[in-house]
Amino acid sequence: MTDEPELRRRIGTARRVVVKIGSSAITSFGGGIRRPQLDALADVCQARMAAGSDVFVVSSGAIGAGMSPLGMTTRPSTLSAKQAAASVGQLELARAWGDSFSRYDRVVGQVLLTAGDIGRRESAANAQRTLDRLRTLGAVPVVNENDTVATNEIRFGDNDRLAALVAHLISADALVLLSDVDALYDSDPRKGDATAVTMVSGAADLDGVVAGAGGALGTGGMASKLAAARLAADAGIPVLLTAAERAAEALADDPGVGTVFAPRPERMTARRFWVRHAAxxxxxxxxxxxxxxxxxxxxxxxxxxxxxxxxxxxxxxxxxxxxxxxxxxxxxxxxxxxxxxxxxxxxxxxxxxxxxxxxxxxxxxxxxxxx
CATH class of the missing domain: 2.30.130.10 (PUA domain)
Structure with a gap:
């Protein structure tokens, strides 16, 4: 069985990395996109790419980014309002990532996906080819759920699952989930008496862990992150979960922060993975x-x-x-x-x-x- 230091080094030296960034890390109710925070995350991704890794960004925040320009003060609850906010926010978000990476003379390619795209083999293969081609051309792929057309029946539900599916799609070597929590805890750390879980090697390590739902700006939460980590583990991909504020440490060559999740000893075949998670x-x-x-x-x-x-x-x-x-x-x-x-x-x-x-x-x- 892989021990924790070895697993952390494996994530730190991964050649192909998917980095998922939560809504709360880069957006706010009053001001839309938080540019200093987004720039700081782009800096970290650039440093990892300069060190030789390919980085694929899965960025939440389209709805949050569109709320301020539309004068919304609370997250929309109806599907049509969410889609309207996302249609504005996707442009804002793509522009912000493009401006930020342009400081390093890097081009950003936006890839919008729905659950149906991943669930159908032909469209999933097309998405995989697009992502891989962006990589070979030196662009930074920035992936988000296509909230403008997704419905309650076909949406991913949160970008944690999307990130795990993208990691599988491109055969990533590691998945890094950046949110507003610095690690997995056995209970809500805001209520005190919570203990951090630094490594999850199997289901037994989660006994007694209480996972909650998402915050006001996003749809994810610890429960969705645990589900995404399990999904990635089935694909043979190790996962690191920590706070966006600790991104520089998370993407270092020997990350010592957050919680790491070990992959399955035997990688699930692509066909069985597709049946279980994607289709x-x-x-x-x-x-x-x-x-x-x-x-x-x-x-x-x-x-x-x-x-x-x-x-x-x-x-x-x-x-x-x-x-x-x-x-x-x-x-x-x-x-x-x-x-x-x-x-x-x-x-x-x-x-x-x-x-x-x-x-x-x-x-x-x-x-x-x-x-």
């Missing part, structure tokens, strides 16, 4: 208790005999969710039937005119990932 689920099937045990405990294929119901519409080749009798999603996988055929087979079984115990599985074990 859009098109529908769901309900399982009986025996099928739940088979797919989660024994890693066996899902047979139609274990299916009790269908939710939504899906086609052959779509990623679907598998839910237990209580409605909780326990696995995801690639369907070998469409939803109409599954419903027909279930109706035949109920009437006694057919069987669902024979034939090919609904989801083959090779295309199934338990959650």
């Amino acid at each position: 859009d689920a098109r529908g769901a099937v309900l399982l009986d208790d025996g099928a739940v045990r088979a797919v989660t405990g024994s890693r066996r294929s899902l047979l139609l005999a274990g299916v009790t119901g269908v939710d939504g519409l899906f086609h052959f080749g779509d990623v679907i969710e598998m839910r237990d009798p209580a409605g909780q999603t326990v696995a995801r996988g690639i369907a070998q039937y469409d939803s109409v055929e599954v419903r027909t087979r279930l109706a035949e079984r109920a009437s006694g005119s057919g069987t669902t115990g024979q034939g090919r599985p609904l989801v083959h074990a090779d295309d199934l990932v338990a959650l």
